[in-house]
Amino acid sequence: MTSVITAQSLTMRFRGCDALRGVDFAIEPGSVFALLGENGAGKTTMIRIMTGFQKPTSGECTVCGIDPTRHPLEVRRRVGYVSDAPALYDWMSVGEIGWFTASFFPDGFLPAYRESIRRYEIPEDRKIRHLSKGQRAKVALSLALAHDPELLILDEPTSGLDPMVRRDFLESMIDRAASGRTVFLSSHQISEVERVADTIAILHEGKLRVVAPLIELKQSMTELTVSLDDPLVAIPSIDEPAEVMCDELLGRQRRMVVRNFTPEMHARLASATGVVSVHERPLSLEEIFIACTKGSLSRPQGDSDPAAVTPQAAAMEVTI
Known part of the structure; x- marks a missing residue:
């Protein structure tokens, strides 16, 4: 099975900043x-490279089997893209912007666009400038999907949208995947991602912590x-294949997030000298994200002392 997107040792350096480091x-x-x-x-730098708007400093990337640095227009013909703030011509009507965009794509674009707009109950004669943010997002999604792209790229698409519009976006992602198409979703809305994603990648300071x-x-x-x-007791090191994602000492408690713990x-840890007990609990996706990006699961200052929380109480916590 051919990968829709591949990235190999992808690096992007700007003056004073490494945006991507060996992705x-x-x-x-x-x-x-x-x-x-x-x-x-x-995240946005990654998307700009994928769509051919940014040439990486080093490394390789392919989208639908195409190198976006060499054939950017071909890549853009085969993908659909929706950002958090879609750039639409405000002076056009909903119908006019569909007619205008259809001129760049094969036959079938305009009927598919009109069907999508009808489903979202947006009048074709309404000016873009008079649409709400949610309606603009639906127009952008309709434009992105009308040519039935192999790949749909969404860059923070639900930022600032109401729950009903967010639900429409989530349903569209599930429908695309069910039809054999692929969705690349860039977001920090953990609860939404958890509902629809098959695969998770966590990017921190230009490096992928997990995929x-x-x-x-x-x-x-x-x-x-x-x-x-x-608190001065040294515990045995946790060796491969396990990986310690974060580690902190809180009084007489050592708190760690470990991947592939057996x-x-x-x-071995429980039998070590000076260790009173070892308690485990699973983590939510939000907690995993925090551990990978913040290097700590400690509560903000002003909350109750995490060292005073019993493992039984911690196990009952639910992250929303």
Whole structure:
């Protein structure tokens, strides 16, 4: 199966900033791939490279089997793109902007666009300038999908939209994947991503911390609370294939987020000198994201002391 998008050792350097640092991933057809990251993590730079608007400093990228640096127009013909602030001609009506855009695509674009607008109940004679933000987003999505692209790229598409419009976007992503098409979603809306994504990638300061199927990622991440009889006690190191995503000392408790932690590692840790107990609990996607980007799961200053929270109480926490 040919990957829809591939990135190999992708690097993008600006003056005084490394936006991307050796990014590697591959996206298979018929899936929703979610790229999570804070503002400034490099998500938009990644999309600009994928669509041929930015040439990487080094590394390679292909989209639908095409190198976007060599054939950017061919890539753009085969993808649909929606940003958080779609650039639409305000002086045009909803119908006129569909007619105008149809001139760049094969026959069939305009009927598909009109059907989408009708489904969203947006009058064709209404000027773009008179549309709400949610309606503008629906017009942008209709324009992006009318030529039935192989790949739909969404860059923070639901930012500032009401719940009903966000639901429409989520349903469109699921429908695309179900039809064998691919969706690349860039976002920091964790709860929305968790509802639709097949694969999660977390980008932090230009580097991918994790890339894995959502279910596999959540199953592989564990929070450990290691209670010590003395805060100066040194515990055994956690070796490969496990990976420590964050590690902090809170009084007599050592709190770690570990990927691929095994029962054998638990037994070794629990039997170490000075270790009173070892408790495990699974993590939500939001907690995994925080651990990968912040390097800590501690509560903000002013909340109750995390060291005072029992493992039983911690296990009952629900992240929304």
